[in-house]
Amino acid sequence: MDDRELNAEADAILAELVGTPGARLREDQWQAVAALVRERRRALVVQRTGWGKSAVYFVATALLRRRGAGPTVIVSPLLALMRNQVESAARAGIRARTINSANPEEWETIHGEIERGETDVLLVSPERLNSVDFRDQMLPKLAATTGLLVVDEAHCISDWGHDFRPDYRRLRAMLAELSPGVPVLATTATANARVTADVAEQLGTGTGEALVLRGPLERESLRLGVVRLPDAAHRLAWLAEHLEELQGSGIIYTLTVAAAEEATAFLRQRGFPVASYTGRTENADRLQAENDLLANRVKALVATSALGMGFDKPDLGFVVHLGSPSSPIAYYQQVGRAGRGVEHADVLLLPGQEDEAIWRYFADTAFPPESQVRQTLAALADAGRPLSVPALEASVDLRRSRLETMLKVLDVDGAVKRVKGGWTATGAEWVYDAERYARVARQRAAEQQAMRDYVGTTQCRMEFLRRQLDDEGAAPCGRCDNCAGAWADASVSSETLTGAAKELDRPGVEIEPRRMWPTGMPALGIELKGRIPAGEQSSTGRALGRLSDIGWGNRLRPLLAENAPDGPVPDDVLKAVVAVLADWARSPGGWAPDVPDAVQRPVGVVAVPSLTRPELVGSLARGVASIGRMPFLGALTYVAEDGAHAARRSNSAQRLKGLSQAFTVSAELADALAATPGPVLLVDDYTDTGWTLAVAARLLRRSGSGEVLPLVLAATG
Known part of the structure; x- marks a missing residue:
């Protein structure tokens, strides 16, 4: 033929x-x-x-x-x-x-x-x-x-x-x-x-x-623009007032799950048919959301990168980013969903002050230092049998996701192999390519700088993105806001802005308790395994907000930053925490008198000792006790010598290893618990892995307290 x-x-x-x-x-x-x-x-x-x-x-x-x-x-x-x-x-x-x-x-x-x-x-x-x-x-x-x-x-x-x-x-x-x-x-x-x-x-x-x-990467249907707004409330308000002006249906990308859920909730309140699409969305709900967008039953999917490139809707009329991705190449990929089968599609970026903090939070993906890689290889070699990732966590101080990624790279390099039951070392010679890993890290930093440059450039935006992809034919597009003038109105009404601020100021996030001890603790000399006994668990707790959200997260991130000065809890934060408590009391299983099946009201407040923010945590605990007319029973005593209870982004086994002997209940606190039987509020600044609260709750329950109800300013998830 x-x-x-x-x-x-x-x-x-x-x-x-x-x-x-x-x-x-x-x-x-x-x-x-x-x-x-x-x-x-x-x-x-x-x-x-x-x-x-x-x-x-x-x-x-x-x-x-x-x-x-x-x-x-x-x-x-x-x-x-x-x-x-x-x-x-x-x-x-x-x-x-x-x-x-x-x-x-x-x-x-x-x-x-x-x-x-x-x-x-x-x-x-x-x-x-x-x-x-x-x-x-x-x-x-x-x-x-x-x-x-x-x-x-x-x-x-x-x-x-x-x-x-x-x-x-x-x-x-x-x-x-x-x-x-x-x-x-x-x-x-x-x-x-x-x-x-x-x-x-x-x-x-x-x-x-x-x-x-x-081929050339020009997208003649796309009109790119950037709308700079002062804060998250203005950005949500802008969406609510201008979403209907955007052609057809589209995608609103956010940087975090929390932001997607916040934006979805607010837009639904304003009458928009939208659906959330994130890594937490169940598969059946994802499928329904995709079908609804394909059939134009929703105005937009509010999505994280979980949606990625994997959505084929030729008539997608717009893509809006509520926050800047950390790479202009990733940004080009996501905006490329729009305008495939229509002559005109709008692409707008609404950058936020919190964007770079979120980039840093999710940037813990660089290849680990050689010492940790060698430690992993040695643990696998010494075991003489396959080790699961949870079992490896007892030997390697890496978060699970990062440990899994490292093992996959080592697998491809031939140093380890995935087998039934986990991972084994192959014994093959392996070289740590420090120079290459450093170059990749520099590349990621350069991409972040390029994204900052994209937001601030006065040159053609499409040309900018095409040059980032080394597209030799890159030239001014004549359509973007820099080529043709700003085309997106940045104004919002005071009424909508007030509503957006109210939505973002709504406090309260549930904290699920730890129910199982990590695998491998006995190998570390710590006899904790299996299910945590019900009488030693904490109850479901509350946080004022998530560090990853665009509401309270923006207020809490500077307060809890590593270099932030210690000081009393701000009045507005304490007031919001009290609102969380009031809402908690009225929720199912709460302690308000008019709640069906109400439980016993907390009888006192206990603080987690803090090395970095003693004044913040202490004033928060005492403030809650005073406003709630409960006694402040005291704080756990910190006894570790090496700062083990200071939060680190490590895996569960290593985190628990550092915490298992970090605290004790003093005689004074034990006496106070005995004299005030009943549930207690356990106050800390934030929770990351949940193990500090789990260890503290176990100590208090074993010392005679009733239920332990964790209350923190922030959750990191």
């Missing part, structure tokens, strides 16, 4: 795929299809969102399957995109299935369908690649039978990319095991020159140079 016949066949498949008779591949799309089908090459396609990358791999799949090739395997981190693509493929008669964390009950059935040749496309989430069963049983079969391998969001392969994911590095093994002549397609919309070269090198390893097809 010559090129003309192959091209005609490809166009016919595209017409079925998009449901448009006469649809034809563009020349650049055809070039990619031909490279895969005719030349069986490995190719990297870097093209703007909406270019039609999925059309390339679905058309190529249909052509290859007609010629006897095995199924296409698509690796993608985007569950929402997977759902969209399964539906799209069906229109062209392509049978697509997906294996991811949301459908484990279907995996066995899908495996059978693949073995029987009943599946044309298998979409796999990257974390499956490092699942022991999938890696050892399914991956070799796929590598042997795959007709086309597609790597979606390929920038995730590179640790220079803004969204590096270690699970993606497992693809190296699959690439090496593919049968000769199996084509590979990697796609992304957000890769600068460094990332492009890195991904292309990984794709072409052992097979010659990979073909790179890179």
Whole structure:
């Protein structure tokens, strides 16, 4: 078959795929299809969102399957995109299935369908690649039978990319095991020159140079702008007053789950049909939210990066960011959701004063120091058996998410291996590439500075973003607020502003108690394991706010910053804490007399001793006691010698190790508890892991107190 016949066949498949008779591949799309089908090459396609990358791999799949090739395997981190693509493929008669964390009950059935040749496309989430069963049983079969391998969001392969994911590095093994002549397609919309070269090198390893097809990243439908407003209340008020002016339906991105929930609650109060979409959203609710946006039943999804790029709605009319992402490349990726199938879409950034504090909070992702890596390898080697991540926490002072990421990188490097029951050391020689890790850290810092520059630039905004992606054709767009003049009105009415401020000032967040001791404590000489006895647990507590929210979080972050001076609790903060207590008393299970099944009212207040903020915590505890007309019973006594109870962002086992012997109940406090039987309020400045409150509650309960009700200024989650 010559090129003309192959091209005609490809166009016919595209017409079925998009449901448009006469649809034809563009020349650049055809070039990619031909490279895969005719030349069986490995190719990297870097093209703007909406270019039609999925059309390339679905058309190529249909052509290859007609010629006897095995199924296409698509690796993608985007569950929402997977759902969209399964539906799209069906229109062209392509049978697509997906294996991811949301459908484990279907995996066995899908495996059978693949073995029987009943599946044309298998979409796999990257974390499956490092699942022991999938890696050892399914991956070799796929590598042997795959007709086309597609790597979606390929920038995730590179640790220079803004969204590096270690699970993606497992693809190296699959690439090496593919049968000769199996084509590979990697796609992304957000890769600068460094990332492009890195991904292309990984794709072409052992097979010659990979073909790179890179197009201009201009998005002619997008009109970019920045609206600077004085505080979070103004930004919420702006949304409420101007959301209806934005065309169609769209996405409002926030930096944190708390901010998404706050914005959703306020916009619903103002009558807008909106839905929240975050990492805490249940899968069924996510699916409902996606469908509601696709059908324009909601004005917007208020989303964190959990939505990511994984949403395919060509007529999305706007993207608004309530806070700046830490990278202009990540920002370009998210705004690229809008305007794919419409001539005009508005993109607005509403930066906040809290943005950089939030960047810092979530920046604990750098590769750990060599001492901690070596400590992990030694613990695995000494164990002589597989160790789970919770078991490793007893030996390595790293938070669980960071420890898991480190293990995945070491797995790809060959230093450890994931097996049934956990992780083992391979014994292979491993070199700590300090220079590379430092360069990556500098790259992240440069990205943050570039985002600051984007907010303040007087040059074309689209050109700025394209230059960040090394787009050689970058030129002024003529549409953004810097090219054509400000087009978004920054005004808000006093009535809406008052309502927004009231919403953000609403105090009170529940604190769930710890119910299980961490795994591995006996190995540290601490005999705590299993479930915490009910009579030694704290009760559900309350915090004034979360450090990650845009309401009280903005007020509390400066107060609780590491370098903040100690001092009495501010009057407005104490007043808000009292409001939290009043609301708590009236809630189900509270102690207000008119509450059904009311419990006993707290009879006293106990403070957690603070090395860094003794005046703040002491004045808070005494203030609550005075206003609540309860006795201040005293504080626990701090007895550790090394500052072990000072908060650190470590894992649960290490945190509890430092806290287990940090406090004691003095004779005076024990006497006060005995003389005042009943529930007590336990007051501290903030809670991070929850272990300080758990240890303190256990001590108080064992010393004769009634229920322990934690009350803190802030929760970090």
